[in-house]
Amino acid sequence: MPYKLSATLKAHSSDVRAVSSPTNNTIFSASRDSTAISWQKSSSSTSFTAETVIRASSRYVNAVAHIPPTPDAPKGYIVTGGQEAIINVFSLSTPKKDPDFSLLGHTDNVCALDVTPGGTIISGSWDRTAKVWKNFNLAYELKGHEQSVWAVLAVDEDQVLTGSADKTIKLWNQHKLFATFKGHQDAVRGLALIPDLGFASCSNDSEIRVWTFGGDLIYSLSGHTSFVYSLSVLPSGSIVSGGEDRSVRVWKDGECSQVLVHPAISVWAVSSMPNGDIVSGCSDGIVRVFSEAEERWASAEELKAYDDLIASQALPAQQVGDVKKSDLPGLEALNVPGKKSGEVKMVRNGDLVEAHQWDALSSNWQKIGDVVDAVGQGRKQLYQGKEYDYVFDVDIQDGVPPLKLPYNVTENTFSAAQRFLEANDLPMSYIDQVAAFIEKNTAGVNVGSNDEYVDPFTGASRYRSSGNSVPTGSSNSSSFVDPFTGASRYIGGSSAPSAPPVDSSTYMDPFTGASRYSGAPQTTPKPPAAAWNLYKPANVNLMSHKTFEIDGRIKDEISTSSLAMYPEEISSFEDTFAYLTYATDPQNQKVNLSPPNASNVEAIIGILERWPSASLYPVLDLSRLVAVYCPGALNDPALKNRFLQALYVAADWSSSWTPPLVKSREVNLTLVLKTLANMFQEGTSVEGEWVHGILSALTQVPYESLSKTQRTCLATIFFNMSCTQLRSPFDGSQRQQFFELVLRILKAEKGDSETIYRTLFALGNTLHTMKSSGNSLEPSQNQKVVETLPFVSQTFGSETRVRDLIAEVSALL
Known part of the structure; x- marks a missing residue:
């Protein structure tokens, strides 16, 4: 209901x-x-x-x-x-x-x-x-x-x-x-x-x-x-x-x-x-x-x-976007269902512009107000008996009513700013900020604009045209926030793969990291720069606390007490956490700790196979860190395969993938995908059945069942694989599976450019490696890539970094 x-x-x-x-x-x-x-x-x-x-x-x-x-x-x-x-x-x-x-x-x-x-x-x-x-x-x-x-x-x-x-x-x-x-x-x-x-x-x-x-x-x-x-x-x-x-x-x-x-x-x-x-x-x-x-x-x-x-509410045009009345559809547009709850549609109703919002539960459009001051309505704002093109509400302090800042487009912005400051007994030292505020807010407010307007006094209150105004690593930036850690940035340069700066007239080849893109294939390919994107950030102390807290709860319940950690497992986990506390923070004082070995991995596998899935998230988080900080513990091929199988079991890999997934499974799946991404790093060899196993497991996952974060995790797995195979090339069957999965992402992804970007990089790395070694794609595979790239360009080509990367990949075919 x-x-x-x-x-x-x-x-x-x-x-x-x-x-x-x-x-x-x-x-x-x-x-x-x-x-x-x-x-x-x-x-x-x-x-x-x-x-x-x-x-x-x-x-x-x-x-x-x-x-x-x-x-x-x-x-x-x-x-x-x-x-x-x-x-x-x-x-x-x-x-x-x-x-x-x-x-x-x-x-x-x-x-x-x-x-x-x-x-x-x-x-x-x-x-x-x-x-x-x-x-x-x-x-x-x-x-x-x-x-x-x-x-x-x-x-x-x-x-x-x-x-x-x-x-x-x-x-x-x-x-x-x-x-x-x-x-x-x-x-x-x-x-x-x-x-x-x-x-x-x-x-x-x-x-x-x-x-x-x-x-x-x-x-x-x-x-x-x-x-x-x-x-x-x-x-x-x-x-x-x-x-x-x-x-x-x-x-x-x-x-x-x-x-x-x-x-x-x-x-x-x-x-x-x-x-x-x-x-x-x-x-x-x-x-x-x-x-x-x-x-x-x-x-x-x-x-x-x-x-x-x-x-009956009157909505300012800025709240729902700058619109031209003559371009809007009539009320008949409300006969077309919305796509999701919260979607807003503006329609003409006679001389009025109405905003309607889609309610998915009742399956109809709900009128949420009349849009005033939309472009084409030619209305002025009244303030103290005078007409102005704009009257801004300016919050100078929380808890104080907003001040009115009137402005006509024919005025000098500094004159308007000075009048505003004098009228409100505010320091003239703010005049530059207020003038800049006026200039930005009168430059035109468009639906989907990425411009944000900062209140000149608080520096925090923003005047937004729409939800799309929140900056999120757009094509106008040379740096992108990592969607997983939310902290580390994905920045152009040698440290991580990224698009060239969009304001440059020349572009660095994303694969060579040195030569400029000239629009034609490289006659002598240079080795691409391998920069793995690993999931390292962690709070090991909290992870340890949560793991042993859950173990205590399992031990205290009669129905689950047999699943609790054995004394030797507790000791093993304590050793692993102690090592990772040092390894994850370079500022920690170096101590003489041995890295986890096969026995520590055995203890993790035992818990992954034994505990209820809803309790596994801190252990899966631990697995993510072991994969990246303790790769030597997984050198034994048989142990590595058992570790991977335990991860699949923890994510209920063999269960139905019909969304929505149970929340605990969704969390576990995200952590498993991050762990798989961390399995590929400097020094990793792709020889052995374990890589085939990962590729086969990923083939079973319906792409549409994954969340945005999980899709980007999946793309990161292939990106890290592509960096690894620069040193340790795929065999024929691995390469076949790899290309099928990469092309599936490029065809299916319709909303997240970061997923597309990392996947294109994975494709380009692999094509470059093949070309360097004298290999080439089979004609059928080559044709599939050729057919897929225009589709990607049509959907994501507005982003410079994606558009340029598509050109680089095309040049390698």
């Missing part, structure tokens, strides 16, 4: 910045109106009433949390934080005007709160710190972020995650920094735990990322078209997110299953109830509850009124 409006909670007079819903009958909300409210629902009613209104601060309240009941407070405590930089704690059993406890220590706005089951409070602040409070006293301070700490999350009683405007996420064990996760391209705004998997994060970059605690990015969720402020996880495991694009989105099995449009500019906060209902807090000062259960839906009249309210 789709989610529909269940309840509307009205009492706040300003933005609702935070919500919490610990039970099905209780909601807590915090607002910029300086209050926090405890909402209660009786078992016989579907509506909530404001049971307790707390004047929590004299200024904006931006965060709220709940401490579970204690003997001293049978209803628990409500915890608030805000601009006063004070954390106030109120007993819900005997609410009073003054707080029961006030926690002092932060020096700036408290913007994030979380509470552990044991009552420990974690706070995040603009003062760049997070603090941990036990028994209402400061226990320790978490220092390390370079900018505001926007999100905090208790993993357990000792471990805490923090997310920051410095674009990083940090994991702390008590007061010690344990790990730093990098990958987001803007401020991290929200965090949520995903049981038995890891955690999710959301950001001003409009992306949601799902991570393991070992630092691996499992997958990303794209769909929001602006800042994503808040995350929650439903009892089903689905993710809920809310953001600046007026929407709450429900993500199931890695896809957006529903978009709940709100009649407000910002959805500041989302929370999930134990019964699966969703709570949202918005900039219109209203708390809303949405439910999948039909018996909890609002009345038909209320639902219609809500839909009409959404449809």
Whole structure:
């Protein structure tokens, strides 16, 4: 069933910045109106009433949390934080005007709160710190972020995650920094735990990322078209997110299953109830509850009124793209179904331009507003009685209403900037930034533009035309973020294969790394530069902790106790983790540790074959590191084959591949593919049956069943294979299998240019090696390549790096 409006909670007079819903009958909300409210629902009613209104601060309240009941407070405590930089704690059993406890220590706005089951409070602040409070006293301070700490999350009683405007996420064990996760391209705004998997994060970059605690990015969720402020996880495991694009989105099995449009500019906060209902807090000062259960839906009249309210909203053209009215289709275009939830279509309805959004669950288009100020409508903006071509909202500080920046295209940008600064008593030192802001924002806003507009004061608030405005390693950049680690970059040069800089008039041959491409085949091929792309980043300490924690749980359950590690296996794993702790961090002091050997691999195989698949992810992560850091342990061909077979078993290779895959299997499969990629590196020989085994196993995988991350992992396997066979060439049958699989990717991939790029590189490396040794493709294979390249060019040829690489491959045929 789709989610529909269940309840509307009205009492706040300003933005609702935070919500919490610990039970099905209780909601807590915090607002910029300086209050926090405890909402209660009786078992016989579907509506909530404001049971307790707390004047929590004299200024904006931006965060709220709940401490579970204690003997001293049978209803628990409500915890608030805000601009006063004070954390106030109120007993819900005997609410009073003054707080029961006030926690002092932060020096700036408290913007994030979380509470552990044991009552420990974690706070995040603009003062760049997070603090941990036990028994209402400061226990320790978490220092390390370079900018505001926007999100905090208790993993357990000792471990805490923090997310920051410095674009990083940090994991702390008590007061010690344990790990730093990098990958987001803007401020991290929200965090949520995903049981038995890891955690999710959301950001001003409009992306949601799902991570393991070992630092691996499992997958990303794209769909929001602006800042994503808040995350929650439903009892089903689905993710809920809310953001600046007026929407709450429900993500199931890695896809957006529903978009709940709100009649407000910002959805500041989302929370999930134990019964699966969703709570949202918005900039219109209203708390809303949405439910999948039909018996909890609002009345038909209320639902219609809500839909009409959404449809009556006026959307600025910049929110949905710069459009020309005369080019838009009429209402008949709504007879064509959308492709996915959240897809927006603009149509003409008489003299109006309407925006409609596809709802996959109800299979129809939902009107989400009238588009105003689209190109061709010739409308001016009114400000203080005068007409302007543009009136920008400029956020100079969170919690302060945006300032209006009016501008006419005939004006000098510096004159407009000076007028704006004088009118708002702002320093003239900002004039260059404001002028640049105006120039960028009036250069034309196009659907799919990669331009991003940075607020000249905060440097963070962006003015976006669409979701595609988030920079993601486009063809206009010479560096590309590795989609797996999210940290290391894939950069042109000798260190890793990449396209030449697009702004250059000449191009380095990607295979020789030296000679320039002249548009004709090389008469004397030079050896390509082999630069393996290996999956090395890891948090070994956390991996070890999780492995032994899972082993403890298995040992404590009567039904699984026989599967627990034997003493000798525990010792073997400890040795392996100890070595990898040193090997993965060059800064660690060198110690006299022997690298893992065959017996250590035997221990890993034993666990891979014995443990339940849902518990295997830290062991598979360990296997990934053993493959790359301890290749000598796999020298024995028979052991290597057994190791690979254990990996296939862990990924349920022989089971049905019909999507959606069970989440634990999806995680395991990603880690197995990374391990296979790491099997090919400097010094690897492709002789033996093990390579045939990998190629045969990959042939069994339906490409359409793989996620975006997994497809890029698959391309990386072939890329690393191609680098390895430069030193140790394929035999005929290996080469046959290799070409069939590579061509399958090139034909099937329709959306991810990074996958295409790595696969083309693998093809080019292999063709170059064959040509250098006097070999050539069979005529049928050559024809297949010739037929495939134009298709790739048609789909991805707009990217310079792909287009040039296609030309290089063609020259080698």
